[in-house]
Amino acid sequence: MTSSDAIVIGGGHNGLVTAALLARSGRKVQVLEASDTLGGAARTEEFAPGFKVSTVAHLLNQMHPDVIKALKLESHGLSFGKGVSPTVTLSENTAPAILHGGYGDRLDGVSAGEAAAWKALRALLLRQTDILKRFLTSPPPKIGSLTRKDVISFGGAGLALARLGRDDMREFMRMILMNIADVADEHLSDDRLKGLLAFDGTVGHHLGPRSPTSLLGLYYRLAGETAGEAGAQVLPQGGMGAIAAALAKAAEAAGVSMRTGAPVGRIEIENGRATSVTLESGETLKADIVVSALNPKTTFTDLMDVRELDIGFVRKLRHMRMAGNVAKLHLALDRLPEIDTLTPELMAGRMVIAPGTDYVERAFNPAKYGAFSEHPAIELTLPSLSDPALAPDGACVLSAVVQYAPYHLREGWASGKVKFLERVLERLESTLPGLRKTVRHAELLTPVDIETRYRMPGGHWHHGELQADQMFVSRPIAGHAGYDTPVDGLYLCGAGTHPGGGVSGLPGLNAARHILTREA
Secondary structure: EEEEEEEEEEEEEEHHHHHHHHHHOOOOEEOOOOOOEOOOOOOOOEEEOOEEOOOOOOOOOOOOOHHHHHHHHHHOOOOOOOOOOOOOOOOOOOOOOOEEEOOOOOOOHHHHHHHHHHHHHHHHHHHHHHHHHOOOOOOOOOOOOOOHHHHHHHHHHHHHHOOOOHHHHHHHHHHHHOOOHHHHHHHOOOOHHHHHHHHHOOOOOOOOOOOOHHHHHHHHHHHHOOOOOOOOOOOOOOOHHHHHHHHHHHOOOHEEEEEEEOOOEEEEEEEEEEEEEEEEOOEEEEEEEEEEOOOHHHHHHHOOOHHOOOOOHHHHHOOOOOOOOEEEEEEEEOOOOOOOOHHHHOOOOOEEOOOOOOHHHHHHHHHHOOOOOOOOEEEEEEEHOOHHOOOOOOOOOEEEEOOOOOOOOOOHHHHHHHHHHHHHHHHHHHHOOOOOHEEEEEEEEEEHHHHHHHHHHHHHHOOOOOHHHOOHHHEEEOEEEEEEEOOEEEEEOOOOOOOOOOOOOOOHHHHHHHHHOOOO
């Protein structure tokens, strides 16, 4: 029987971060990945002959600098390519608004008055986000048993809040649970900018811009500091798979053993402690500790006998909301789309089709009742513009995040998928005339497809809704926040833990630091 100090289940980016940091402490660590490729939902894969794309995540906007520094990822090949990507709002009726730098520290295409209003709102949101950012890089406190570190953290947040000044502090307390639509209406008049905020506050969530707490989604996005700029997004050279490759090299350099094509069938428990894992092949691997980067529900209800667990814990776990609402579209195009108002440099960035708050809200309405959006909101990139290796000469890749596409589609995705693809292509065609004639191949991944392909229950990239009642001290569930589990020697390190999904590496970083403290 093979033995390790630690086994990490799941070779996604968080699993690789945890494995590398544990190995650097001198432990013998093994990563077990079910698929034949590391990276989880942050991979670069071929979807048509000669065409490659970042599969689910396609923009890097949250990779935390602490992760990059701790694992020296730039020395292992991580490159931000051409740096921070601009964001362009697209509509068939109006000229684009263009955001440069870290979430629009400079704007083009808007009036001077609107640019000033945006600048003031951006500064306010970043000040408020700074209060919340200090909680991202440490385990959430356990209510009722606060440690000295927890008290210091809360005290630091309180001090930072006081430093905002009376007016900003009062505004933060008023706004924190607001909806993004009201915030946008209070500060802005340009529908293009309002629509962008509405999209960014709700993408990946079962929320519309007028849903309470939807501003939290924007705070979470702005908390990222990719390339050193808050709210910035970049297209890594080589696609998102380059992130996984850099992490794998860092893990390998630390001495981690990585096995792909090794799905785990069961976590073995003896006398209340995790002692080993059994692969679906029947092979058993022993370890002092087991760390799961998988969805919490998968970890406990699929890989363990729930009779080993408290019934209250299991009940809360089974009621975690994790039904995805986003589809991913990949198009292989014969040539670059024609957008008269944009230069190739702008087209190589991020483009968003969300022309107003009302548009995004109407897109969300059908999802509440199990139907897809007839007029979806879309974030698209043309990654082969900045990385020609992703497409044949003269051709182009289009990658798009599309919402809303509810996991529990009332008519079922077997029949609904073709219909939804048609709606998405119609929406793209109305904004990018002539696009459909250039489509060589289309791949649409619904939440059900994402669930199946990437073993992600509900097809939800956060491994559970990232809303107020499933965040911070209630993530993954109330009473069991953080990375510990009810089973000794078993820890969590995936997106279902604090602070949540997105390619940040923070759940993996925090979990590793916590485990090293607990298992010293």
